[in-house]
Amino acid sequence: MKIYCPHNLMSFTTELINNNLIVYAFFIVLFFLIILLLIIFVSRIRLKKTNFLLSEKNKEIVSQREEIQKQKDKIIQKTMDLLVLNKELKENAELRGGLTNMIVHDLKNPISNIINISENREITFFAKDMLTMVENILDIQKYEGMVIPLNKKDILLRKNADEAIKQISIFAERKNIKIKNEISDDIFVSADEAILRRIFVNFLSNAVKYTFSNGIIKIEFRILNDKSDRIKVCVTDNGIGIKEESIPLIFNKFNQILARKTGEARSTGIGLTFCKMAVEAHGSEISVKSVSNEFTSFEFVLQIAEIKKTKYRQDTINEKVKLINLNVDDKNYLRQFYDEFNLLDVYEISELRTVQNIIDENFSENVKKWKNELNKAIYNCNSELYNALKESIN
Structure with a gap:
């Protein structure tokens, strides 16, 4: 039997402990190494998956870019086509506008000659009506997007309205429509005499067109109490009226929104467009009040020049x-x-x-x-x- 001395025993124990530590360290290192390998493996798998997804996304992006480029090319082509079409439309509009202007302008002198030489009342009235239409077209063509130049002076408002009534009286007479001028005979306004008369003519013609036989049209006034020396003029009829949703559209050029229920001929749709331009040139706006099948009232404001008893x-x-x-x-x-x-x-x-x-x-x-x-x-x-x-x- 082998007997260890205490010194040898301690050396053996120390060696055993060291060996165990080495084993433990080895297993620990091995464990971490395995974990590291697992992490690397998982990361590689994830990286491959990510790369695959990125590749697929990249393919999708490339495909989208190609589609966007195709759409862009189509848009560019459409834009070019629209620019060409717009140019053609502008050229056609200018040609049509120039042709219309030329024809209408050439009509003006013959119509004026008819008015001057005709002794027939009806021919004179219809010629004047046609001349008003011609002048409306010319002014709309000439001053669209601009302000109509005015030759303002002090004019007697009632007399101006009377002259307009005279011009359209034959049309009112045919339908037995009464036109009442209730403007006082002592009010002078600052306005362009010819333009204001045409405003009245257009409003009255419009009223006659859309008023039934035996109806009534009134030209009324009210002096505004706002210390601005202004007068509100109203042309009111008891005709077919205008639907509320149609009111914003009636001043559009060549618009014919109003229904024809009064037996009147089809209108050109330019009279109210001219009135809007002419009233705005006088620094005012047209307001419209209407109830279907009851009444329509066109109102605008003028600057009072003077109120006095006239001769x-x-x-x-x-x-x-x-x-x-x-x-x-x-x-x-x-x-x-x-x-x-x-x-x-x-x-x-x-x-x-x-x-x-x-x-x-x-x-x-x-x-x-x-x-x-x-x-x-x-x-x-x-x-x-x-x-x-x-x-x-x-």
């Missing part, structure tokens, strides 16, 4: 009535028609003509003169002269 009516009395010199017998004869005249307004042309035709102009030379002046008052829709003639026999 317009007095001059008419002095120049037209005073020269007739009716004697007692003449007045007694004409007085029998006074009540009928007193019930009629100067714009009720058909009824006035009926009464006028009863008057015997052979009664005397003065009665003949009086009847002739009455005929002028009716023909010109001159309410001042008409009222003066009535008063001369009262």
Whole structure:
């Protein structure tokens, strides 16, 4: 039996412990090495997967880029096609506009000649209506996108409206429509006389077109109480009205949004476009109020130049009535028609003509003169002269 001394025993124990530590260290290193290999393996798998996904995504991106490029090429081609088409449309529009302008401009002189030489009342009225249409087209073509230049001066508002009423009276007469000018005869406004008259003509023509027979059209006014010296003018009819959703569209060029239910001929759709441009040139805007099958009112504002008693009516009395010199017998004869005249307004042309035709102009030379002046008052829709003639026999 082998016997170890204590010193040898300690050496053996120390060696054994060292060997165990080496084994433990080896296993620890081996464990971490295995973990490291696993991590590397998993990472490589993930890397391959990621690379695969990136490759697929890259292929997708490349495919998308190719598709985008194709779309871009198509868009560029479409853009080029649109630019060519737009150029052609512009050229066609310019050609059409120039041709229209030339034709309309060439029509202006012959129409003016017809107005000057015609002795037929209806031909004159229709020629004036056509001339207004021609002037509207020319001004819209010329000043579209611009401001119409004005030749402003102080004008008598009622007289200007009367002249417009006279111009369209034959159309109102055909439908037995009464036009009442309720503007005071002492208001002067700062405006372009010819342009303002055409504004009235277009509004009134429009009102006649869309008002049923035996209807009423009124030209009214209201002085604004805002210390701005302005007056609101309203042209109101009791016609078919305008649907609310259609109101923003009625000022568009060549628009014909209104229904034709009044037996009136088809319109060109340019009158209101001109009115909008002309009113805006006067520093105002058109407002529209309408209820279907009840009424339509076009309103705009003008600058008041002066309010004063005018000599317009007095001059008419002095120049037209005073020269007739009716004697007692003449007045007694004409007085029998006074009540009928007193019930009629100067714009009720058909009824006035009926009464006028009863008057015997052979009664005397003065009665003949009086009847002739009455005929002028009716023909010109001159309410001042008409009222003066009535008063001369009262």
